[in-house]
Amino acid sequence: MATITSPAPEASRASAERALTGGKLDLTGRAFTLALQLSLLISILILGVLVWDVVDTGSSVLAERLGDFLTGTMKSQADTSGLAQGIRGTFWIGVFTVVLAFPIGISAAIYLEEYATHGRLTRFIDLNIRNLAGVPSIVYGIVGLTIFVKAMQSLTGPESNGQSVVSAGLTLAILVLPIVIITAAEAIRAVPQGLREAGYGVGATRWEVIRHHVLPYAAPGILTGTVLALARALGEAAPLIMVGAASGFLTGGTSYELGSLQDRFTALPQIIATWAGRPVGEWESVTYAAIAVLLVIVLIANAAAILLRNRFEKRRA
Amino acid sequence: MTDLSASPAPLSLGDLSGDPRRLRTEAVMRALLFGAALTSILISALIVGSLAKEAWTFASQVEWATLWTDGWFPRRGLYDVKTIFVGSALVAGVAMLTAVPLGLGAAIYLSEYARPGVRKVLKPALEILAGIPSVVLGYFALTWLAPEVVARLREDASGASLAAAGFGVGILTIPLIASVSEDAMRAVPHALREASAGLGARKITTTLRVVLPAAVSGLVAAVIIAVSRAIGETMVVFIAGGGTGGSLFTLDPLDKGTTMTAAIASQASGTDQVVGEALTFQSLFFVAAVLFLITLGLNMIASRVVRSVRQAY
Numbered sequence: 001m002a003t004i005t006s007p008a009p010e011a012s013r014a015s016a017e018r019a020l021t022g023g024k025l026d027l028t029g030r031a032f033t034l035a036l037q038l039s040l041l042i043s044i045l046i047l048g049v050l051v052w053d054v055v056d057t058g059s060s061v062l063a064e065r066l067g068d069f070l071t072g073t074m075k076s077q078a079d080t081s082g083l084a085q086g087i088r089g090t091f092w093i094g095v096f097t098v099v100l101a102f103p104i105g106i107s108a109a110i111y112l113e114e115y116a117t118h119g120r121l122t123r124f125i126d127l128n129i130r131n132l133a134g135v136p137s138i139v140y141g142i143v144g145l146t147i148f149v150k151a152m153q154s155l156t157g158p159e160s161n162g163q164s165v166v167s168a169g170l171t172l173a174i175l176v177l178p179i180v181i182i183t184a185a186e187a188i189r190a191v192p193q194g195l196r197e198a199g200y201g202v203g204a205t206r207w208e209v210i211r212h213h214v215l216p217y218a219a220p221g222i223l224t225g226t227v228l229a230l231a232r233a234l235g236e237a238a239p240l241i242m243v244g245a246a247s248g249f250l251t252g253g254t255s256y257e258l259g260s261l262q263d264r265f266t267a268l269p270q271i272i273a274t275w276a277g278r279p280v281g282e283w284e285s286v287t288y289a290a291i292a293v294l295l296v297i298v299l300i301a302n303a304a305a306i307l308l309r310n311r312f313e314k315r316r317a
Numbered sequence: 318m319t320d321l322s323a324s325p326a327p328l329s330l331g332d333l334s335g336d337p338r339r340l341r342t343e344a345v346m347r348a349l350l351f352g353a354a355l356t357s358i359l360i361s362a363l364i365v366g367s368l369a370k371e372a373w374t375f376a377s378q379v380e381w382a383t384l385w386t387d388g389w390f391p392r393r394g395l396y397d398v399k400t401i402f403v404g405s406a407l408v409a410g411v412a413m414l415t416a417v418p419l420g421l422g423a424a425i426y427l428s429e430y431a432r433p434g435v436r437k438v439l440k441p442a443l444e445i446l447a448g449i450p451s452v453v454l455g456y457f458a459l460t461w462l463a464p465e466v467v468a469r470l471r472e473d474a475s476g477a478s479l480a481a482a483g484f485g486v487g488i489l490t491i492p493l494i495a496s497v498s499e500d501a502m503r504a505v506p507h508a509l510r511e512a513s514a515g516l517g518a519r520k521i522t523t524t525l526r527v528v529l530p531a532a533v534s535g536l537v538a539a540v541i542i543a544v545s546r547a548i549g550e551t552m553v554v555f556i557a558g559g560g561t562g563g564s565l566f567t568l569d570p571l572d573k574g575t576t577m578t579a580a581i582a583s584q585a586s587g588t589d590q591v592v593g594e595a596l597t598f599q600s601l602f603f604v605a606a607v608l609f610l611i612t613l614g615l616n617m618i619a620s621r622v623v624r625s626v627r628q629a630y
Contacts (some may be wrong), residue, residue, distance in 0.1 A: 020517070021412050029521040033430060039422025040439060043491050047446045050457050057460075107353030114345055116354070127620075129357045132364075134542070135609060135618040136549025138578045139364060142605045145585070174360050178531035181357065205339055207346040228448070234452025238551035238578070241586045269452045269552075273586075276456045276556045285458060291453050302448035 003182025006139035013274045024136055053294060058288030067290060074250055074271065078283045081275075083290055085253035089165055089245065089267030090234055090297070096169025096177055097233040102226050109222075112181070113188040114210055134177040141242025144171030157262035163244030165265040171239045176229040183225020189219040220312040225306045231301040235294065245270040351535075370607060371602035379596055379603075389580055390563035391597045399603065400566045404479060405576040408554055409547040409570075411483025412490055416543060419487075420494030421536070427495070428502040429524050447492035455556030458485030465555065471571050477559025485553040490543040497542060501535020502528055526575040538619040545615035551578035551606065577608045 018150035061069055068242070072082020090210060108129075116122040148170050149162035157164030192234040193216050215222075246266040253265055335471050379396065389400040423443065427436055428442040470480065513523040529536070555561070560575025561583045568576050575583065581601050 004598060011514065014325060017454050024519075029519050032524075033426075033522045036422045036426035036430060039419045040443075042421055043419050043446060043488075043495070044439065044442045046488055047442065047449075047460065050449070052451075055418065084550075104353045104356055107350045108357060111347075111350035111354040115350060117498060125357060127355055128361055130620065131613055131616055132360060132547055134549075134612055135553065136578060136612055138549070138551045138581050139368070139605050139609050141583070143360075143367045143584075174363075177360065177473050178357065188560055197522055203335075205343040206333075207343045208339070210346075225349065231448055235448075235452070237450070237452040238555075238582055241555075241582045245584070246584060269450060272452045272456065273552060274557065276452070276459065277561065279405070280460060294450060296451060298450055298544055299445060299447055302445060303441075306444055310437075310441075 012232055017046070030210045034260035051295075053222050054288050054292050058096045058290075058292040060101075062292060063286050064084070069286075070293070072247075073254065074248070074266070078247060078250075078275075078278075078286045079168045081286055083268065083293060085246075085250055085266050086268040086271040086290070087256055087293070088256060088263045089270070090294075092165045092261065093169050093172050093267055093313050094230060094267075095233055096166075097230055100170070101229065101233075102174040105177050105226070105229075106184045107176075107190055107221060108181045109184035110210060110215075114206065114214065129178050133182060136238075137175060137236050138238040138242065140171055140175040140240035143174070144168070144239055144243045157264075158210070160242070160262060160264045163246075163264055165267075166261050168243045168245060168265065171243055172233040172236060175236065175239060176233045179232065180226055183228065184222045184303040187221025187225060190213060191217045191220060195243050202316065218306055219220045226307045227301050231298045231305070234301070235269055235298050240267055240270045241273065247274040251263050268297075306308050327378050348443060350387075358369075364609065368602055368606040371599045372606035375596055375603040376600035377511055378599075387487060388523045388563060388565040389560075390573060391580070391584055392563070394596070395563075396596075396600050397566060400564055401575060401577045401580045403568060404554075404558070404564065405548050405562070407479050407570045407574065407580070408483045408550075408558070408576050409544055411480050411570055412487035412547040413488025413540070413544060415484055416490040416494050416547075417540060420491045420539075420543070421498055423491070423495045424499040424502065425524060425529075428499045429520075429528060432496060441488070443492045443495055447496070449489075451552040452556065454485045454489055458482060458488075458553055459558035464499045467571065477557050477573055478571050479558055479567075479574040479576075481560040482554040482576075483557075483570060485557055486547045486550045491552065493546060494539045497537045497539035499533040501539065504535070505531040522558070534593045534623050534625075538623045541615055541619040541622065541628040542606055545612045545619070548576075548614050548615075549578060551582050554579040555586075577604050581605055581608075600619070 026094050052235035069082050070087065072080065073085055075081045112122065112126065116125075144167055148156050148167035152167075156162045156166040156170070195213050195217060196209050199213050202211070241247075244263050247270060249265060250266055252260070252263060255263075268290065272287060272290050275283050275290060278287075320504055329577065330425075383396050386395045386397045386400050388395055389397050427440060427443075431439065458481045459477055462479065462484045463476060466484060467481045468480055507526050509531060510523055513527045514520075518526070554576045555578075558575055558579050559573030560579055564575040564580075565575065581604055584601050
């Protein structure tokens with residue numbers, strides 16, 4: 001007969017750990033964890049230093065002459081230069097992206113996810129889009145230069161040699177198109193299959209199911225991806241250089257009228273790139289002030305997208 | 318009394334096929350969506366089309382001796398390709414030395430160690446870093462990284478240099494490496510970690526011997542995509558590399574220099590039209606075509622790595 005001896009001493013987490021490790025500290029493990037934490041910390045610290053640098057150096061300009069800085073035009077003097085022409089160009093680039101890249105990109109994603117059969121053409125389109133997303137932005141700039149600035153000059157700006165905001169908008173729209181397609185396709189893929197089958201079950205056509213069930217369900221995901229793509233378009237500078245955004249002297253370029261779309265233009269990233277090439281001492285504070293304006297625009301878009309995604313992830317979970 | 322013999326008209330095939338208006342909408346929408354999908358092929362055709370012609374003109378007309386001189390000065394007719402290739406390689410190398418340890422470390426921490434609450438705060442911070450435009454990082458590299466970091470490596474290298482640009486590009490690719498490799502590690506099934514822990518492995522052993530090997534295809538792909546991105550990055554090198562207008566051949570990353578991308582951009586900037594020697598304009602297309610092929614090749618390799626090494630769990 002088994003005798004019941006004294007109950008086993010209650011094992012605490014600490015005592016169990018001691019028994020397993022023999023009381024020795026896991027030094028390598030600690031060092032490894034520390035190294036991992038450090039690498040993440042350094043990455044975030046760099047972000048902190050960058051933001052601090054922008055605020056520290058740029059704030060004097062923003063504090064002293066914010067209104068004048070936002071409404072003034074590019075000058076050869078740092079202390080009178082303003083961003084109005086750049087803001088106008090960046091605004092139109094955003095409009096082109098929203099009007100062209102979003103509908104075409106989302107439509108392509110719908111086709112690939114909802115209609116396409118698993119054939120050779122579909123595989124080719126899919127591979128093609130993935131490769132397009134990896135093409136460097138400067139190459140898109142070359143396309144903009146050849147197609148929009150030169151070949152289509154009569155449409156994009158006969159007076160400005162094609163170096164207009166139309167050319168820039170079209171170039172950046174095709175640059176972000178693959179990103180829009182990929183993110184929208186991911187959002188559509190995440191829609192539960194049962195939703196579609198229920199729709200078909202009551203006799204809806206494919207388009208009706210897409211329009212009334214798939215798209216509303218995928219909307220937040222699609223929106224997140226498109227907003228990120230928009231932020232990317234607003235921050236790109238390399239294609240603008242190729243398309244011929246004005247870097248120094250530019251008259252006008254502040255009008256928001258549709259008729260001015262074919263005129264010469266510039267945009268915020270181009271202004272920053274130009275001022276970055278000027279003597280640092282004199283131009284540093286205005287350049288950082290311009291960076292602050294661009295960052296506010298781009299980061300608001302990014303933060304909105306991230307918040308939107310987190311909120312909907314939580315609701316679905 | 319109702320006439321029972323008057324049965325309803327029998328259903329014809331036409332009745333089953335549905336409302337013609339709805340069917341027409343369906344067909345129209347399908348065609349429109351298909352057209353949208355085809356635009357991606359059109360864009361590829363535009364890229365190849367705009368690069369091919371002028372790149373070929375350059376390749377067939379250039380004097381081969383000018384392709385191997387001691388510097389890249391296209392406006393003077395000196396197209397030393399090794400200057401810009403080595404420049405791109407140096408920048409990508411410095412970038413990867415920065416971004417691979419930091420990005421991978423951050424990814425391992427977020428995927429294996431961080432508590433959910435910590436992760437929820439730190440991951441968006443990395444995503445914000447990913448959203449910073451490259452012009453901004455370029456200027457940051459020139460005004461902060463160059464004097465504060467690069468100048469410590471060698472005293473006389475205080476201004477623009479390939480190393481400063483490389484660090485800048487590295488910072489740009491940290492979030493990319495971190496997010497792709499974190500996805501790869503999170504895709505490793507939890508049972509593998511539990512089995513390892515059950516055998517008495519420490520956390521570090523589980524991470525290094527179980528999770529990382531299982532995720533290796535994703536990690537390799539992350540690095541290849543990052544290299545491709547680093548080679549294709551323009552603005553950081555344009556602003557912080559110090560090679561506007563041309564550059565002498567150099568193997569030292571602490572020197573000023575230029576890359577394929579920055580060489581294209583600096584030729585197009587400053588003047589309204591690309592001017593210089595007869596083939597200056599065409600040289601830009603030639604470099605872009607080579608750049609396109611290199612990044613395309615790297616991206617293809619990355620997706621192949623993912624497919625061939627991926628284990629089905």
